[in-house]
Amino acid sequence: MSLAVTVMLHGSTVVLANGLVAASVHLGSGSWALASLDDPLAALVCRPLRLADADGHHLVAGSAPCTWSEFAIDGPLGPGRRLRIVAPGQGDDRILELDLHAGRTGLVVGGGVRHHGPQPVRIGRIQLVDGSAFAGCPVAEGYAALDGESGCVPTRVHGPVPLRCRNNLVLRCGPGRPRCLVLGGLTYREFERFVAARPAVDSIAVELWAEDPVGRLVEPEETWVAADRSWIDLAGHDPFAVAEEYAWAVRLAQGVSLADGTYPTVCLWWASQGLGSPANDSPGAVAEMDLVAASGFLRYAAVGIRLLPDSYAKDNCDGWWDDAHWAACAPTFAPPGPCYKQPWPTTAAWCGAVRERGGVPISYMRANGRSEDYASAHPGHMLFNDPGRRLLCPVSARWWERDWPEAGRDLVGCDFTDPGFQAHVRQVYAGLRQAGLAGIFYDYPKITGWIAEGGFEDPQATTAAAYRQIFALAREGLGPEADLQERAYFLGSDVAIGLANAQRVIWDNSTWAPTLLARVARRWYKNRVVMDYDTDGKDLPAERELRGRDGVRAMLTMAAVASARILLATSFRHLDAELLHDLSRVVPLPALGRTARPLDLFAGGDCPQIFDLRIEDGWHQLTLYNTAVAAGSWPPVDLPLEPFTEGRRDFPGKVAGLIPVAATLAVELGAPAWAGGLGLDPAQRYYVYDFWNDRLAGIVGGGDRLAQDLRPAEARMLAIHQVEDRPQWIATDRHIHQGLVDLVRRPVWDPARRILAGTSRLVAGETTRVILATNGLSCTGATAAAGAAAIVSRGEGLLDLHLCSATGSEVPWEVGFS
Incomplete structure (x- = not known):
């Protein structure tokens, strides 16, 4: 079978195929379909592409037949062909583009418009998919849908009920060996992506669309096709494999390159709250690095030091982002006085001192926070060029403004599309890079930087494009190796992929619980591929006091297995030899470009417990995590996201009140991944070695059921190697x-x-x-x-x-x- 991509006309239908899947478009109606060539039920039938302006009014379709053209493409996903369909309308022509690549089952889809109206139009929605999948298949059997929510918004596995989510959807259905469907964003430039699914008895209604609250301005007689592309794949049978294939397609198409996050980082905002710990200021950063160096830990991995100048006064560091203001502003949870002090009164001074001691200096910004003195001094740098304007529909109330007069709340921030402000920000980042800063943690980016009502200097800018510009300027200025972390509250969007390289997934939290792990485990396919996920602070002494050494090892093991960061909430001053030893066993984190699969993801439960990382043929790293408790259940982290909610304050106490108990976990070694197994060869024998308990756990057959009795709160890391001759x-x-x-x-x-x-x-x-x-x-x-x-x-x-x-x-x- 040839996997080369071909385009052929059959009557009034044009077909794009590659030997694996075929996409067809009916030129009379504009409706289109995608089908697997080896499974007649693996098909998606779609209505014609639709577009709407930012006010929700649909562009009116015409009655003339579509025209088509095709041409060769070659890029990050390999060689292929693009089929362009133009559907004439009443004043506007809708453009559908379908790309198929050699050897890939994923179809790339995009849309645009040729605008003939007398006035500009803002395109706010591109309805790419509106159709039905798997017609004739009993989809309710084995149905599970993993939504693609991101950031601090929970990711869940859903049963056969209607759902709508951001970014993407991974769906499995049908009896026995499942059929799978993936729909989601492939590239992000100007729009977010949304997916909806509504399962019926023998089919699933699905939608995929690009949307932005401001929309993209298209001028009269302009032909515009969005650079935002999406991915559809329905030919697979393993939900783990199709999800991973999708994530890697995103990585390639979006040009993702993740910064080094394999080392642990001490967060001074957390660590400075401990008795006798260095302060959250420049002398404290250097003092903490001295403690790290004295501990001998640098033999195992580098250590990051994150300094947080997070002032919430009306006049603060935001917008200025310079040494003079960091030397004047007092950060939260620091002793009285400024963040920068002698003998390290500048960014270059404290970063240089941390680097000289073998550390990695990291700082903090509110992504688009507002300082009143900056707004007054530079009104042209503000949204709408009006520093006194209030946002009518902010993403969320800013908690630090709750005691301010109402007229002073929700005022606009800076405009990252403004050329003058961009020039200023480029100078800021050039100085920070020269000073040796290695990365920045961006706080509240969606609260302060996601502007749904416009006011941008660039008339073509969408809300998503302006938001991405926050990170684009940082990436340009600090360089490709810089660590840019997005604390993605509220919207749960992947729109910053390719610019930000890490996301935090939880509120301010230093309490470990399996439900926290579940949030990143359900994003295994994206983790270390398109984004590094961070579960916030790890308080090693507190976890040992609560759960003993098994608890500490479980927290570290699972953070290393399922997330991509180790952020320490305690100073090295409070890490004794035992804690340092256990921490040293998980760093540096592996940089494989993939994460262990949560094999029991679709089996229900609050948190996956069985994780498989296939290193190569004949070698797996299997992790078993005992989350059993005597009574009750682990408290959810799917709480309201507004900071300082009662639910968040109650979380540590609820966790501490649970009593872990021993449990037995088992896995069928020869079963395929979609059935919860490792897919080992039943004809072979395998060594199983237990890392933390330092023992041979057995020699088993590839078709055996491996069962392990785990202590309360224990995580067991097992190396599985095929027996050789x-x-x-x-x-x-x-x-x-x-x-x-x-x-x-x-x-x-x-x-x-x-x-x-x-x-x-x-x-x-x-x-x-x-x-x-x-x-x-x-x-x-x-x-x-x-x-x-x-x-x-x-x-x-x-x-x-x-x-x-x-x-x-x-x-x-x-x-x-x-």
Whole structure:
């Protein structure tokens, strides 16, 4: 079968196909369809493309037949062809574009208009899909729909009920091996994306559209096709695989490159609240870095220091963003006095001091916060060019203004489309980059930066485009390696993908609970692919006091397995040797470009408990997380998002009141992922090694049911390796991923020399163990290119290879056998 893309005309229907799927458009009506070529029920039939202006009025369709053209395309998704359909209308021609790429089942769809009216029009909605999927399939059986909400908005798995969500939808349905459908945004420039699904008995009504409250201005006689593209895929049978394929398509099409977030970061806003901890100011940042360096932790990973100059006075740092104002404003939860103090009174001074000590300096901005003195000094930089104007429909009330006179609340912020303000912001970021700042945490971006009523200097700007400009200027100024984190309250949108590289998913929170983990686990396919997800502060001493060492290890393990950041809510002053050891076992976080699958995602429950990360053929990292409690259930984090709600204040107490209990978790190793298994080969045997308990958990068949009895609140990380017919490695003790981070050259068997040889990245002054299985041979000794190597037998046909280097480096080693 040829997978090349072809376009052919059959009567009044034009067909775009690639050997896997086919998209067809009826030229008389403009209706169109997408179908899998190997499953007659995997089909989507759609009404013609529709467009509406920003007031909701639809552009009127005409009665003339559509015209079509096609041409070759080549880009991040590979070679393909584009089919363009033009549907004449009464004053406006609607344009539908369908792209199909060689070897891909995903159809890329976009829309636009050729505007013939006498006045400009603002396009506020592009209805890309309005149709029916899987007609004739009993969709209610096995139905589950994973919504695509993002940021601090909860992501949920829904049963066969109507739903509407932002960004995308991953849907499975049908008896036995499921049929799957993915619809969602592929590229984001000027519009958000929305999806709706309404399941019936034997079909699903689905919609996909691009929308913006301000809309895109199109001039008379202008032909405009949105750069915002969307993705449709209905040919798959594994919801995990089709979701991951979608996320990687977004990454490629949007040009996503995620900054390094593999190291832990101390948040001074949190840490400064601890007794005796360094303050949330520039001397405190340097003092905290001194504590990090003194602990010896830098042998394992870099450490970020996040300083938060978050002043909420009417005259503050916002808009100015310069040393003079940071040296005048007092941040929240800091001692009296400014954020910048001697002997580090500038950004360059404190960033330089942190970097000299081996750290990563990170700061904070309210994304489009307002300072009254800046608004007065630069009225032309404000939205509507009117600093006294109030927003009529803000996303949310700004809590810090609640005690202000009403006339002073909800005033407009800066206009990131204004050329004068853009020039100023470019100077700000150029200075910060020169000063050595590595990243910025953007607070309240949707509250202050999502402007649904316009007022932009750029007449063509949409709300989404203006919002993206906040991060575009930062990315341009701080560089591609900068860490730009979006605290995405309220809207739950993916619109900043490709510019912001990290999102926080929760309110200000340092209490760990499985329901918090669930929010990121349900976004596994996007995590570390298009966005790094952060669950906010980790209070290691508090978790140990509440749940013991198993609780700390579970929190760290699951944060490393399911999220992409380790943010510390406590100073290194309060981390003893035990806590430092356990923290060192999860960093650096793996940078694989994928995240462990929550295999029980569609099985119901408050939180997934079984996570599988396939490293390569014959090697899986399986994580089992015991969330069982004696009575009650974990409190939800799907609470009202307004800061300081009663629900948020009650959350720590509700968590502390639960009593974890022992439980047994099991997984069918040979079952496919869509059925909750690892898909192992039933004809093979596998070693299972338990990292935290440092023991061989068994040798099992690929078709076996693996059951483990877990202690209360325990997370168990298991390395699963296919048994070979010669000596092999099966685990290491350096990192929970047991070789992924520290075995920089995987051990290889040389049958002629009867040598197993590899290269380990060693920590200075610390012995690392590589656990080996002899598989019936006898060890004759071990050597290392540097440092010391020794073999210790542990029975059960296992050996420990001990490696140690005083300096720490990548050390080749060999183990001989006879």
